Amino acid sequence: MKIIAEIDIPPETHAAIQLLRNAAFQDHQVNRSYFKQLPHSRMLTYSGEQLIGHMGLDYRVIRVGDAVLKILGVIDFCVSEHARGQGIGSSMLATLSAYAKTRDVDFLMLMSEHTHFYCRHGFQQVTAHHSWLRLHEHQNYGIGFEPLNELLIQPVSGLEWPSGHIDWLGYMF
Structure with missing residues (x-):
């Protein structure tokens, strides 16, 4: 497992990420290695030379109520179908948690319908109203504002x- 800055990823790795991502997200196929926006870095897991695990990492601030929080967001987390059930995803989440604890991060954050899996790994489901920039195919089309219940967070800094x-x-993301 390694974490690599987005700017340092070579074209052949982007191609492998695109194949893995598109296989995992059948309803969201794109001709690139990311869905909405390039992440800041990626965690990649290999079996030999074969990419079997991927997660994009987005470091930024968000505002919750009156608080400004530093979050490390997880984007397009996927494990190849033939490697699922072998603890790869769990290992990647444990590595991410350990990585975040040594950095200036308040919370890990992701969006997913698979709440049971993430809650087993220390994430908590949060329901709230959200606002965000709506993006589709490299164009923004306004601000979204609605309640969502697919947000999962994991405390890192004790907040x-x-x-x-x-x-x-x-x-x-």
Whole structure:
């Protein structure tokens, strides 16, 4: 497993990420290695030379109520179908948690319908009103504002998650 800055990823790795991502997200196929926006870095897991695990990492601030929080967001987390059930995803989440604890991060954050899996790994489901920049195919089309219940967070710095409206201060991953 390695974490690499987005700017340092070679074209052949982007091609492998695109194949893995598109296989995992059948309803969201794209001709690139990311869905909405380039992440800041990526965690990649290999079996020999074969890419079997990927997660994009987006480091930024968001606003929740009156609090400004530093989050490390997880984007397009996927494990190849033939490697699922072998603890790869769990290992990647444990590595991410350990990585975040040595950095200036308040919370890990992701959006997913698979709440049971993430809650087993220390994430908590948060329901709140959200606002974010709506992006589609490299164009923005306004601000979204609605309640969502697919947000999962994991405390890293010891802060408690505040209550209130969640302003993504940008796009939603």
